Amino acid sequence: MRAFTRLAAVAAPIDLPNVDTDRIIPARFLRKPKNPEYGRFLFHDVRFNADGSEKPDFVLNRPAYRSAQVVVAAENFGCGSSREMAVWALEAFGIRAVIAPSLGDIFHQNCFKNGLLPVILPVAAAASLRGQLHEIPGASVVVDLEAQTVTAPDGAVHRFDVDPFRKRMLLTGQDEIALTLGHETEIGAFEARHAREMPWLVTD
Amino acid sequence: MTARPRGTVFEKIWSSHVVTEGPGGHVLLYIDRHLLHEGSTHAWERMARNGSRMRRPDLSFATADHYVLTTPGTPTADAETRKMVESLTRHTTEQGVTFFGVGDDRRGIVHVIGPEQGLTLPGILLVCGDSHTATHGAFGCLAFGVGSTEVEHVMITQTLWQKKPKSLRVTVDGRLGFGVTAKDVILAIIATIGAAGGVGHVIEYAGTVIRAMTMDQRMTVCNMSIEAGARAGMVAPDETTFAYLEGRPFAPKGELWARALAYWKTLPSDLDATFDREVTLDGTEIAPTVTWGTSPQDALPITERVPDPARAADATRRESMERALAYMGLTAGIPLTEITVDRVFIGSCTNSRLDDLRAAAQVVKGKRAVVPAWVVPGSGLIKRAAEAEGLDRVFRDAGFEWREAGCSMCVGMNGETARGGERVASTSNRNFEGRQGQGARTHLVSPAMAAAAAVTGRLTDVRTLRG
Ligand code: SF4
Numbered sequence: 118m119r120a121f122t123r124l125a126a127v128a129a130p131i132d133l134p135n136v137d138t139d140r141i142i143p144a145r146f147l148r149k150p151k152n153p154e155y156g157r158f159l160f161h162d163v164r165f166n167a168d169g170s171e172k173p174d175f176v177l178n179r180p181a182y183r184s185a186q187v188v189v190a191a192e193n194f195g196c197g198s199s200r201e202m203a204v205w206a207l208e209a210f211g212i213r214a215v216i217a218p219s220l221g222d223i224f225h226q227n228c229f230k231n232g233l234l235p236v237i238l239p240v241a242a243a244a245s246l247r248g249q250l251h252e253i254p255g256a257s258v259v260v261d262l263e264a265q266t267v268t269a270p271d272g273a274v275h276r277f278d279v280d281p282f283r284k285r286m287l288l289t290g291q292d293e294i295a296l297t298l299g300h301e302t303e304i305g306a307f308e309a310r311h312a313r314e315m316p317w318l319v320t321d
Numbered sequence: 322m323t324a325r326p327r328g329t330v331f332e333k334i335w336s337s338h339v340v341t342e343g344p345g346g347h348v349l350l351y352i353d354r355h356l357l358h359e360g361s362t363h364a365w366e367r368m369a370r371n372g373s374r375m376r377r378p379d380l381s382f383a384t385a386d387h388y389v390l391t392t393p394g395t396p397t398a399d400a401e402t403r404k405m406v407e408s409l410t411r412h413t414t415e416q417g418v419t420f421f422g423v424g425d426d427r428r429g430i431v432h433v434i435g436p437e438q439g440l441t442l443p444g445i446l447l448v449c450g451d452s453h454t455a456t457h458g459a460f461g462c463l464a465f466g467v468g469s470t471e472v473e474h475v476m477i478t479q480t481l482w483q484k485k486p487k488s489l490r491v492t493v494d495g496r497l498g499f500g501v502t503a504k505d506v507i508l509a510i511i512a513t514i515g516a517a518g519g520v521g522h523v524i525e526y527a528g529t530v531i532r533a534m535t536m537d538q539r540m541t542v543c544n545m546s547i548e549a550g551a552r553a554g555m556v557a558p559d560e561t562t563f564a565y566l567e568g569r570p571f572a573p574k575g576e577l578w579a580r581a582l583a584y585w586k587t588l589p590s591d592l593d594a595t596f597d598r599e600v601t602l603d604g605t606e607i608a609p610t611v612t613w614g615t616s617p618q619d620a621l622p623i624t625e626r627v628p629d630p631a632r633a634a635d636a637t638r639r640e641s642m643e644r645a646l647a648y649m650g651l652t653a654g655i656p657l658t659e660i661t662v663d664r665v666f667i668g669s670c671t672n673s674r675l676d677d678l679r680a681a682a683q684v685v686k687g688k689r690a691v692v693p694a695w696v697v698p699g700s701g702l703i704k705r706a707a708e709a710e711g712l713d714r715v716f717r718d719a720g721f722e723w724r725e726a727g728c729s730m731c732v733g734m735n736g737e738t739a740r741g742g743e744r745v746a747s748t749s750n751r752n753f754e755g756r757q758g759q760g761a762r763t764h765l766v767s768p769a770m771a772a773a774a775a776v777t778g779r780l781t782d783v784r785t786l787r788g
Contacts, residue, residue, distance in 0.1 A: 135516050135616050139753045144734045162755050193517035199452040201468035219520050222552050230470035281345035297478045307340040317573035317581040320379050
């Protein structure tokens with residue numbers, strides 16, 4: 118997994134609440150292999166017209182935001198389907214961090230597994246950030262995982278909480294499966310005891 | 322045996338599955354059952370590339386539901402769709418996972434067949450790479466959806482790192498009125514707490530209304546927990562649960578059944594258990610409910626009118642309502658019962674079980690569908706059981722299409738989608754933009770309400786059709 122430490126980059130505002138993962142990547146693309154074209158699936162049906170041309174109003178199509186590496190969203194971004202491809206599509210487009218007042222639980226987890234940093238900020242802070250990004254299209258924010266801060270275009274510094282476990286994994290880009298396999302002894306011991314205590318769960 | 326954990330049913334299950342504690346409040350949880358479908362392709366491919374083996378293939382069970390066509394008879398899929406199913410067949414065979422494949426009557430929607438086969442049991446921890454895994458919580462187990470990296474993690478380690486969610490108890494007391502179903506209850510709950518109302522929480526559904534429900538109905542309620550943003554939803558197990566499970570193919574038998582039963586009876590939340598949040602609804606107040614917008618929280622009693630964005634609480638809400646109405650092609654102020662539909666879909670892991678098909682058939686009986694209407698049973702076995710009762714005849718006589726089991730138009734991954742601009746009365750769980758096809762407009766309803774819409778061609782208060 119790619120590590121995440123500190124990022125200074127253009128941020129794009131998305132004001133719509135409850136952006137679901139069906140919108141982030143429509144179902145018909147889920148079977149597609151993760152190839153260099155993957156970023157095109159991102160927000161496909163709201164980003165492109167039926168003939169494949171771009172909808173000029175969509176935020177990521179506007180020249181100032183095309184190089185965005187951060188999305189600043191509204192409440193409950195990434196709700197709905199568990200499809201990890203929503204994160205893959207964001208990542209393939211170049212997004213490394215998603216900032217919102219709340220995120221869909223599974224989407225939130227999926228971000229960490231793919232080197233994307235999900236940042237939860239209070240409603241007012243996220244709204245203020247989006248406001249500034251609208252006012253100064255193409256403005257940059259700084260997301261610092263070590264310091265747990267987001268610096269807004271106006272210089273305001275917003276602290277955020279991040280789970281220490283997830284933080285360490287992201288900072289080092291450590292592979293979770295390798296970490297878990299280090300607990301093999303405990304897993305084996307639990308498994309044996311569990312099978313004794315709840316023998317009806319053993320299938321044959 | 323170690324001392325029994327106390328607290329809520331969720332806490333009891335959580336603490337009995339902790340393998341070890343990690344940093345920052347994370348714990349490693351042991352997974353009892355892992356359900357798989359074609360969507361796990363990416364995880365299988367990474368496994369194959371790395372030469373990984375599954376730790377406990379005997380605890381994983383797979384079915385083909387999302388990509389299988391449901392055309393009556395023997396459907397032939399396009400090459401890309403067929404590849405998804407073939408890949409699952411190959412990988413499950415290689416790793417030794419039980420697979421309910423095409424041609425097997427036990428095949429069906431993953432959240433329908435887990436309970437049907439007795440794989441879903443009280444007190445267990447069950448995961449699946451699908452957000453509607455909460456369905457299984459109806460049995461008093463902890464069941465939640467995971468992403469594909471986590472699917473791979475479970476395949477290799479049979480565990481997951483998780484942080485304990487908060488708990489929310491939703492109590493629905495009173496009694497449901499005539500024509501009001503489990504679907505209306507969960508739509509009313511989501512409308513009350515909002516699409517983000519359950520984020521970070523596990524919901525326990527309680528109260529007399531929930532207790533009075535069959536297992537099929539409880540599954541409908543738990544199924545849509547994710548639509549309220551919740552990690553999982555559950556109902557404490559009781560006699561209804563045990564009666565459903567006894568004799569199921571993978572449920573314990575004989576001496577093991579007795580031991581399991583004794584344990585399951587200790588699972589309900591202790592009387593002094595506390596929840597982080599509590600919400601109460603009066604079941605008597607709930608009416609047949611429909612959605613008008615593009616989020617499951619946009620739900621209203623069928624007796625209401627399309628809401629006016631001008632009356633929204635704030636600018637953000639107003640804009641999102643305006644956007645939803647534009648997408649749905651609706652004008653504020655019109656009665657919901659004046660909305661005409663182009664198509665009806667009865668199916669999905671929310672409403673494709675026998676109870677659902679019976680409820681729909683009861684409304685349809687002796688009438689004619691005036692718009693194209695599909696019935697897609699949740700599993701091959703449900704299809705058989707419905708046919709044994711003659712439900713297929715009722716639907717067919719009324720001009721409905723009686724199809725093979727699968728997810729079908731709930732998500733349309735197999736190509737079974739509604740056309741752009743088409744308005745669908747659907748028993749599924751998501752009315753997101755484009756969910757049932759690019760540009761398709763979805764109104765979420767109960768099976769009885771879907772049947773009523775099919776025979777009238779408009780959203781209809783099912784209570785006015787009967788009697
Ligand atoms: S029926 Fe719909 S919601 Fe349920 S598993 Fe299939 S696609 Fe997902």
